[in-house]
Amino acid sequence: DAKTTQPTSMDCAEGRAANLPCNHSTISGNEYVYWYRQIHSQGPQYIIHGLKNNETNEMASLIITEDRKSSTLILPHATLRDTAVYYCIVRPGGYNKLIFGAGTRLAVHP
Amino acid sequence: DAGVIQSPRHEVTEMGQEVTLRCKPISGHNSLFWYRQTMMRGLELLIYFNNNVPIDDSGMPEDRFSAKMPNASFSTLKIQPSEPRDSAVYFCASTSELENEQFFGPGTRLTVL
Numbered sequence: 001d002a003k004t005t006q007p008t009s010m011d012c013a014e015g016r017a018a019n020l021p022c023n024h025s026t027i028s029g030n031e032y033v034y035w036y037r038q039i040h041s042q043g044p045q046y047i048i049h050g051l052k053n054n055e056t057n058e059m060a061s062l063i064i065t066e067d068r069k070s071s072t073l074i075l076p077h078a079t080l081r082d083t084a085v086y087y088c089i090v091r092p093g094g095y096n097k098l099i100f101g102a103g104t105r106l107a108v109h110p
Numbered sequence: 111d112a113g114v115i116q117s118p119r120h121e122v123t124e125m126g127q128e129v130t131l132r133c134k135p136i137s138g139h140n141s142l143f144w145y146r147q148t149m150m151r152g153l154e155l156l157i158y159f160n161n162n163v164p165i166d167d168s169g170m171p172e173d174r175f176s177a178k179m180p181n182a183s184f185s186t187l188k189i190q191p192s193e194p195r196d197s198a199v200y201f202c203a204s205t206s207e208l209e210n211e212q213f214f215g216p217g218t219r220l221t222v223l
Contacts, residue, residue, distance in 0.1 A: 034211075036211075038153075041217075042214075042216065042217075043114075043201050043203070043214025043215055043216055043217055044153070044201075044203075044212075044214050045214070046210070046211030046212065046213075049210060049211075087153075094207075096141050096143075096158060096160070096165075096205070097155060097158065097166065098143075098155065098212060099155065100145075100152060100153040100154075100155075101152070102152055103152075
């Protein structure tokens with residue numbers, strides 16, 4: 001599985017956009033980029049995933065660079081409830097395993 | 111749907127005792143995963159099943175750990191004998207080919223004294 005690199009922690013003001021970067025320079029052509037988050041004491045929660053095109057859903061947007069070596073998860077209007085650890089994971093399509101790294105601890109403050 | 115159900119939510123036991131954690135996946139899901147989370151090691155995949163068959167148990171730490179899935183709606187993770195270093199939060203997750211995501215349960219917090 002391709003390895004990902006994320007900043008250890010980030011801060012964001014409530015109401016502002018939170019932009020969480022992820023580096024996956026060794027990603028293979030058939031590997032998707034997935035984002036999950038884990039709010040304190042809860043199980044991880046799926047956010048979004050993509051292959052090469054940018055994706056948007058009700059929770060977030062995912063921007064993948066053209067060379068696919070990095071991506072950014074965007075929470076357009078962060079709230080205090082978005083305080084969590086965010087995990088960027090790459091895995092082949094149709095492949096079940098998720099390998100979690102250390103993630104980015106996002107703190108949203110008033 | 112109630113989501114993935116895990117029991118117990120909290121378990122405190124003494125070293126050497128047998129511990130059994132239980133998981134009921136979402137109805138219709140045919141893949142089930144057991145994870146362990148600690149401060150030191152983060153979130154680790156222990157084992158996963160597909161159609162009730164263990165596919166990958168490479169994350170199971172040692173022979174003291176065993177997992178079973180006797181049917182599509184129930185799985186157990188057993189630790190015998192338990193040790194203090196087994197203290198962690200254990201998560202169960204399920205999914206199917208129709209889903210893009212794994213759905214996680216609330217976890218079982220295990221403390222071995």
